[in-house]
Amino acid sequence: MHAFAALLDSLIYTRGRNAKLKLVADYLLATPDPDRGWAMAALTGDLDLPGVKPAQIRALIEERVDPVLFRMSRDYVGDTAETVALLWPAPVVPAEPEPLSLAQAVERLRHLSRSDAPAALAAMLDRLDAEERFALLKMATGGLRIGLSARLAKTALANAFGIDVDELEELWHGLDPPYATLFEWVEGRAERPTAVDTPIFRPFMLAHGLEDARVDLNDYAAEWKWDGIRVQIVHVAGQTRLYSRTGDDVTGAFPDVAAAFAEAGAVDGELLVKGEVQGGEAASFNALQQRLGRKTVSAKMLAEYPAFVRLYDILVDGTEDLRALPWTERRRRLEAFVPRLDPERFDISAVIEADDFTHLEAIRAGARDAAIEGVMLKRRDSPYVGGRRAGLWYKWKRDPLTADCVMMYAQRGSGRRSSYYSDYTFGCWTDDGELLPVGKAYSGITDEELRILDKFVRNHTLNRFGPVREVEKTLVLEIAFDSIHASTRHKSGVAMRFPRIARIRTDKPANEADQLATLKRLVT
CATH class of the missing domain: 1.10.3260.10 (DNA ligase, ATP-dependent, N-terminal domain)
Known part of the structure; x- marks a missing residue:
C-alpha cells in the first residue's frame, strides 16, 4: 500500500x-x-x-x-x-x-x-x-481526482512495456482486474490475449475544434453535431455492449437500445431521446439526462424517455474491420448497414448539403434545434483512427448563448481549488423582483479572476450553510451556455446546458441583470 x-x-x-x-x-x-x-x-x-x-x-x-x-x-x-x-x-x-x-x-x-x-x-x-x-x-x-485520466494511465502502461496504446485499449474491456494475462503478455511470458467472442471497445475517433479556419467542402463532408452522448455499439457472439466515449459500459442504462441491436459489427453514433414535441425527433440533452448514470432503468422511464441512436460511422461490419477505409467508403457501408436495424431505435445522421463553406456558415447560423450542438467536418478520405489526428475531423460548435446573472451562493472547490470559493450559483430576476437560481458554474475563469471572486465571496457573505455561503446580490456574471431547457426540477423552471463564466461584469448594476422571462424565451 x-x-x-x-x-x-x-x-x-x-x-x-x-x-x-x-x-x-x-x-x-x-x-x-x-x-x-x-x-x-x-x-x-x-x-x-x-x-x-x-x-x-x-x-x-x-x-x-x-x-x-x-x-x-x-x-x-x-x-x-x-x-x-x-x-x-x-x-x-x-x-x-x-x-x-x-x-x-x-x-x-x-x-x-x-x-x-x-x-x-x-x-x-x-x-x-x-x-x-x-x-x-x-x-x-472510486474518486481519485489526481489529474490522471483512464486513457493517460493506459498510455503509461503502454509506454512502460513498449506496446501500442490503441491495441491495449481494444483488449482492455475483454479483461478483468488485476489483469494477470495482460501483464504476462506485455512482459513476454504469454501470447497476446484474444477477445474474439467479446464485444470489445475500440477507441473513438475525435475531432479538433475548427476555430477560425475554413475548409474546402470538396475535401470535407459536413454533418450535424447532435447534442446527446457519443456511444459505440458492439455486437458479437450474441452479446451487445454500449460504450461511452471514455470506454465505460453504459449498456445497463440503455437496455432497449442494446436489445434492438442484433447485427454483428460495431458502429459509432449519438445516443439521444425521442421528444414528443418534435414528433419523435431528438429531444434536448435535458431529456437524456433522466437516464444517464443508471445501472438499471424502470419500465416507466423506458416508456417516458425512449432512447435511439443516430449513427455516424461504422467500424466493423460482421467480422470485417472497416476502420482503414476512407470515410466515403465507410459511409457507403453504413448506409447499407442501417436498413438492417430497427428503425425505431436507429437512424443515420444526414450529410448537410451546402454549395460551399459560406453557404454552410449560413446553414449553421440558422440551426437552433434543441438537439443540435454544431457541425462536424470530416475529411472524405480519412480512415477511422483513435484519438485526435490533425486535419481529419473538425467540430464546429454553434455560438454560445449568454445571459447576465447575479451571483447568489458560492461553495469551496475540490483539489487545487479547495482553498477557494470557486463554484458559483447565479440567478435572474422574476417580474416580481425575486432572484431565482438558474444555474451553477465553476469554469471559464482565470486564476486571477478566481482570486477576485473568492475575495468578493469572503467580503460579502450574508449567511453560511455548511460549505456554502450566501453572498450579497450585487455582483453580475456574464454566463455563456450552449442551450437552455425547461426543467421541473428547478424552481426557476429552466436548466442551462454547459454554463461557464464568460466575464465578471463589475460595470453592470445587479438590478440590470437579465430577467427570467428572457431566458425562458430561449428555451428549446
Whole structure:
C-alpha cells in the first residue's frame, strides 16, 4: 500500500503530462502482481468496491473525533478522504505490525457486504499512516481526482512495456482486474490475449475544434453535431455492449437500445431521446439526462424517455474491420448497414448539403434545434483512427448563448481549488423582483479572476450553510451556455446546458441583470 500511496501523492503534485506518465510507468515496472493490476484498475476507474460508501466513512470518523471538528475540517480541506486520513486517531491497541499490501486491501473489501465493510475498513485504517489512509480511502470510494485520466494511465502502461496504446485499449474491456494475462503478455511470458467472442471497445475517433479556419467542402463532408452522448455499439457472439466515449459500459442504462441491436459489427453514433414535441425527433440533452448514470432503468422511464441512436460511422461490419477505409467508403457501408436495424431505435445522421463553406456558415447560423450542438467536418478520405489526428475531423460548435446573472451562493472547490470559493450559483430576476437560481458554474475563469471572486465571496457573505455561503446580490456574471431547457426540477423552471463564466461584469448594476422571462424565451 505504501508504494501506491506514494504514487498518488506524487501524481497530485505533478503537473506535466510526461512526468505523470513516467511516474505511473516506473510504478508498474517496479511493482509485482497483483498489486500493479489493482492499481491500474483504481487509476482507470475499473475498481468496484460496492461495500464501501462515503456515508460510512463519515460515520467512522465521527465515532472517533468530534463531529463538529470533522465537518469544519472537511469544509476547510475540501476533500473527505484527505480530512479523514489526517484526523484518524492512533488505535488504543497497537495494530498489526506487518504492512498491508494493495492486493490484500482490495481482496478483503471487494467481497464484503455493506454492513461488514465499515469494520474491516476501520481495521485497515488503524494499520496505515496518513498517506496510506488517503490512498485507501480514495481507492475505496472510486474518486481519485489526481489529474490522471483512464486513457493517460493506459498510455503509461503502454509506454512502460513498449506496446501500442490503441491495441491495449481494444483488449482492455475483454479483461478483468488485476489483469494477470495482460501483464504476462506485455512482459513476454504469454501470447497476446484474444477477445474474439467479446464485444470489445475500440477507441473513438475525435475531432479538433475548427476555430477560425475554413475548409474546402470538396475535401470535407459536413454533418450535424447532435447534442446527446457519443456511444459505440458492439455486437458479437450474441452479446451487445454500449460504450461511452471514455470506454465505460453504459449498456445497463440503455437496455432497449442494446436489445434492438442484433447485427454483428460495431458502429459509432449519438445516443439521444425521442421528444414528443418534435414528433419523435431528438429531444434536448435535458431529456437524456433522466437516464444517464443508471445501472438499471424502470419500465416507466423506458416508456417516458425512449432512447435511439443516430449513427455516424461504422467500424466493423460482421467480422470485417472497416476502420482503414476512407470515410466515403465507410459511409457507403453504413448506409447499407442501417436498413438492417430497427428503425425505431436507429437512424443515420444526414450529410448537410451546402454549395460551399459560406453557404454552410449560413446553414449553421440558422440551426437552433434543441438537439443540435454544431457541425462536424470530416475529411472524405480519412480512415477511422483513435484519438485526435490533425486535419481529419473538425467540430464546429454553434455560438454560445449568454445571459447576465447575479451571483447568489458560492461553495469551496475540490483539489487545487479547495482553498477557494470557486463554484458559483447565479440567478435572474422574476417580474416580481425575486432572484431565482438558474444555474451553477465553476469554469471559464482565470486564476486571477478566481482570486477576485473568492475575495468578493469572503467580503460579502450574508449567511453560511455548511460549505456554502450566501453572498450579497450585487455582483453580475456574464454566463455563456450552449442551450437552455425547461426543467421541473428547478424552481426557476429552466436548466442551462454547459454554463461557464464568460466575464465578471463589475460595470453592470445587479438590478440590470437579465430577467427570467428572457431566458425562458430561449428555451428549446
